Amino acid sequence: MTGNRNTTRRFDPERKQRIINAALDVIVEHGVQGTTHRRVAKAAGVPLGSMSYHFTGMDELLHMAFKQVARTSSSEFVARMARAQDREGAIEAIVDIIAGNIWSTPRTLLLSYELYAFAARRPELAAIMREWMRASREALGRFFDPLTSRALDALVEGMGIHNSVDPCPLERHAIEDIVRRICRQ
Structure with missing residues (x-):
C-alpha cells in the first residue's frame, strides 16, 4: 500500500534554534537536572520527535544551549x-x-x-x-x-x-x- 497520507511536513527552518532557546528557558525554570526532552519540546511548541531529529541527545542540546x-x-x-x-x-x-x-x-x-x-x-x-x-x-x-x-x-x-x-x-x-x-x- 502506498503512503497516500494527508499529512504534510511543515518547513520550519527556525525550529532547531527555537528548541535551543526553549532549553535555556527550561534550565532557568528547572535547572539542568530538571531539563527534559518533554519540557523543552513543550516550551518550544514542537513535537517531542523534533528533539531526536535535531539533537543526538540531551547532552548535545545542553552543549549547544x-x-x-x-x-x-x-x-x-x-x-x-x-x-x-x-x-x-x-x-x-x-x-x-x-x-x-x-x-x-x-x-x-x-x-x-x-x-x-x-x-x-x-x-x-x-x-x-x-x-x-x-x-x-x-x-x-x-x-x-x-x-x-x-x-x-x-x-x-x-x-x-x-x-x-x-x-x-x-x-x-x-x-x-x-x-x-x-x-x-
Whole structure:
C-alpha cells in the first residue's frame, strides 16, 4: 500500500534554534537536572520527535544551549571593551560591564551558574568556559598585562555573582574604586 497520507511536513527552518532557546528557558525554570526532552519540546511548541531529529541527545542540546549563552555574553563583553580607546576608557568599560549588568542579568547569571556546575562534571563543556575566559582576557589584554587581565576577568564575573545575591550590592562608585585598585601598576 502506498503512503497516500494527508499529512504534510511543515518547513520550519527556525525550529532547531527555537528548541535551543526553549532549553535555556527550561534550565532557568528547572535547572539542568530538571531539563527534559518533554519540557523543552513543550516550551518550544514542537513535537517531542523534533528533539531526536535535531539533537543526538540531551547532552548535545545542553552543549549547544550553553555555547549560545557563552557566545552571547562574551560578545557583549568584548563589544563594550572594543569601544575603549585607552586604559582609562577600558577602566570605564569594566565598570560599565559590572555596574550596568552588561553580562550579569539575573537570567544570564543563573544560566552561568548552571553552566559552571554542569561543566564541572563534563570536561568537554569546560572548553566553552575556557573560550569565554579567553575572549574576555584577550579584550582586556589590549590595555592590561596578563595577570591584571585575569584578575579583572574574575572580578567581572565574581562581582556580578555577588551583586546578584547581596542585599546591599555595591554601587557604581565602589565598583570603580575596586577596579582602579586592581589596575594600579
